[in-house]
Amino acid sequence: MRKLLLLLWLALPVCTFSQGFQVNLEGEKQIGMGHTGTGTLLDGASVFFNPGAVAMLPENYIQGGISPLLFKSDFNPSGTSAQYYTADKVATPFTFYGVWGPKAARWKLGLGVYTPFGGLVDWGNNWQGKYVLESLDLKAIYFQPTLSVKITDFLSIGAGFVYNMGSVDLTQGIPLTNQAGQSGQAELKGNGKGYGWNAGIYIKIASGVTVGITHRSQVTTTISNGNAIFNVPLSMQGYFPQPNTFNASIPLPATNSIGIGIYPSKKWTLAFDLNVVSWDVYKALEFDYGKTTPVLQNSISARNYKAAASLRAGAQYKYSDTFALRFGGGYASTAVADGYVTPEAPDANRVFVTGGIGYKLANHLNLDASFEFEHLMPRTQTNIQSQLSGTFETNVYIPGISLSYHW
């Protein structure tokens, strides 16, 4: 009688968002100096780096920049000599900052629009992990109005409100084959939003050293009624009803930073930052579908992230009034515990080096360019959930350019 109910296809779309998603590209001057900026005062990007410092800016600013990013990952499955690469796709995190206040006032207003989280990987539909992930395009764009007040000549504070516009587009193979031999595919596509805040303090110590301390809050981003698109063999479509929706919620973690700026001479600026990112809030990822069937169930997958830290250092050398050179680098520890590494963000401890130049185009107009190279250490892992086993290694290349007008 072959009495069977198609109760459980074990492999369901259980998708994940994760660490390597923090994008540290919030200002070309700062990128050039190893992405430091909590304890220094360079330009309008302080809205992001330390809202407390904004009131100390000597001028008003309008500036915008873009840092096209190529995340090139390699996967070597265990026990093989195969190498699978992500496609060359360029993400475009951008920044916009405006800072304004009357010359004599003790306060300044600021607005920042920037991309603190995002990810773009495309492994294609022909690689060993295609049933874990084919591609992911994730973006979080923060809008941050800010108020900063100078309390004394050596102390200022500031805070901002954060509105996050997030979007996700994820594709994953479904191991159901049609008669032409093609696999099924799930695509989860949606927009979400979230709210948060940030605040900072900026202090000038008598010796000339500057210190900044900031907190950027967690921004829990909720995607509701995203599109859940399933492409499966015709006879299976009853188990994957269309149209369908999904809800998911992602905690984008809080970051605490402390930074200092040191000024050995008129020409030199040295900066150091320490960031601690509270990825440990990311315990599990849950997907709830609008319509479920015995085959398509809501999914919960454990993430069990841990807090991560990064140490950054950078320097600026003012060659002349019109030309500055910058360089820096740092180290960031991974948030992803062993057994939880996934192809969306094949995260590992990383090192990075940066360089940049600043050029004064005109009296009020500056051009800044930067380049960052990141290397994620090879990491050999077997994922607890998918059993995808192998070594990931990643290089990231990020040129960047920005224009700032100040008066």
Next chain:
Amino acid sequence: MKFLKQHLYIIAGLLLITACKPEIKTPKPTHGSVDFSRYISIGNSLTAGYSNGGLYLQGQQNSYPSIIAQQMQSVGGGVFNQPLFSSAQANGSGYVQITGFNADGTPIITPVTTNLAVRGQYTVPGFGNVILYTKFSGDIENYGVPGLKLEQITYAPLGNLNGFYERLLPNDAPTNNTPYLAFVTAKPFTFFSNWLGNNDALLYAVSGGAGDVLTDETLFAQLDNYLISTLTAKNANGVSPKGVVATVPDVTSIPYFNTVTVGAIVAGVQKQAPSVKGIYINALVSGTTYAPRLATASDLIVLTFPTSMVGKPVNTPYGPLPYGLTPVTPIDNQYVLDVNEVALVREHVLSYNSTIKSVAAANGLAVFDAYTFLNNVQKYGLMEDGIGFNSAFVTGGIFSLDGVHLTPRGYAIVANEFIKAINAKYGSNIPLANIAGYTGLLFP
């Protein structure tokens, strides 16, 4: 000139980026202590690539020996020829496919009867009909023959009784007299895999203990010793071929016996007739004595049992009685592997496996313990590259629609287990196959 210079920097920058593409260092390919230049595979339907109740081109192309041979290419593997059906006769012996689902979620399974490679039929007096297939005359490295038992490897008339073997031999039945072992060892080889023995127990089991007999355990040991000593005998170059062997799976770990259950049949009957307490089977008492009794959950019903027969009136000396529901009209023996038959099969399989392992150990061969592996899959399931597998019929992903043989993905999993055993034994590093690159069952 300045323009060119600027562009040169851009080009240099791009080259730098390309040069910095991450590259994970992998161990150098090595064949270890083995020469893989001519690998031959010995076995039955599983080795031939039989799937979905038949042997056909697509199944052959995904046979586990062909997957192993492909993976061996990087460590000195040679050409691996299979007796493939032609594309015009790609459906070979015919097979079954899913053409839809019933409202209750059960699959509609339909035979494929076009583009067959059947060339005729030959009747053997006292044996039955043998279906004859289009001859294959090219070189062969995959010697998998569906239906082959270890018991038959020295049996000269086999080429007249097994249509899949007859297909490989030059002569037409009934003039063949080449024993299987002589056929496969006619040309020198350097490496072999052997997965024989399943049918020595399985054919008895799938016939519900009614249509075949279990191979005697002592005879199995003698023949396995003979087979392995013949295969490992020094070749013309004075070298003993190395090899890998596999154990016989617990035949009760396959969906053929675990999909249709006594409980499900009884529950189905009770929907119409709530008073029915159970179904009757004709069960083994001891020796060859069978007697009717109520079935229990330990009695296994075969996948091919037409459950609609249950309850249909059967003429008996006591008048018409419902099939399967009285001791007078028990379910026929051929549909049931009862608990005593299960025990008998288990006892034989355990004995075969202890023979296979000890003979392999004595000859320094690698062993893939398919018995343990498939039992673990049945108990715990298996997750590979994000694909969940288990031993269930249709949904499990490993077994094909006949409930015995595997899907391409299932064969890829088996190939990887063979490869792991070979690498562990001989210090080679044959790369593992990409399971996600193979298909499961095909759905309309």
